[in-house]
Amino acid sequence: MSAQPTVRSARYDELDAVGELTVQAYLADGRMDRADPYVTQLRDAAGRARDAELLVAADDTDRLLGTVTVCEPGSPLHEVSQPGELEFRMLAVTPAARGRGIGGLLTRAVLDRAAQRGARRVVLSSSEWMHAAHRLYTRLGFSRLPERDWRPVPGLQLIAFGLAPGQLTGSGESSTPEQCVRESGWLTGRDQ
Structure with a gap:
């Protein structure tokens, strides 16, 4: 059995891989193709890293499994945050690592x-x-913030969620990937 994946800040030398991971994760959902203008933003991890923190999850061989962009208050990348709030965007997990928490x-x-x-x-x-x-967000304790729902482009509805730090439900920060899978309800046929 391999060790639990670790979460850390993305290194400069892996930003291209982080961008490609993000694109592949979004394309795997089947809701966009490479011609979608948003693909350029997803791929630009180096650009995001100038204005936000990029976290990655890596396995015990340092292979990237997922990423998320963390926007501090006032970041030009924020979309729905207000003063004093931290926002995250572009949560992406490689198709091969999905269902593992x-x-x-x-x-x-x-x-x-x-x-x-x-x-x-x-x-x-x-x-x-x-x-x-x-x-996943609901199981972790996030609540809907419908007053912050918005449409960045016609035909695309984004819905907002929020959670106060310390209000996390479930097993807390010591969770293993397996615990996260059980708590999230993400079990697929191969995971059951």
């Missing part, structure tokens, strides 16, 4: 950073069709 580990790492930095809430917006992600 990586999204939960990354989300918990964001909540840990928010608590360390004294943020009063963590917020995000998610496409309305990302049901597996919504189940």
Whole structure:
């Protein structure tokens, strides 16, 4: 059995790989193709790293399994955050690593950073069709913030969620990937 994946800040030399991981994760959902203008933003991890912190989950061989972009208050990358809130965006897990609790580990790492930095809430917006992600957020204790729902482009509805650090439900920051999978309801046929 391999060791539990670790979450850490992305290194400069892996930003291209982080960008490609993000693109591949979004394309795997089947809701966009490479011609979508958003693919350029997803691929630009180096650009995001100038204005936000990029976290990665890596296995015991340092292979990247997932990533998330953490926006401090006032970051030009923020979309729905207000003063005193930390926002995360572009949570992405490689198709091969899905169902292993990586999204939960990354989300918990964001909540840990928010608590360390004294943020009063963590917020995000998610496409309305990302049901597996919504189940994860709900199981972790996030609440809907419908007053912050928005449409970045016609035909794309984003719905907002928020959670105060310290309000995390479930097993807390010591969770293993397996615990995150059980708590998130992300079990697939191969995981059961």
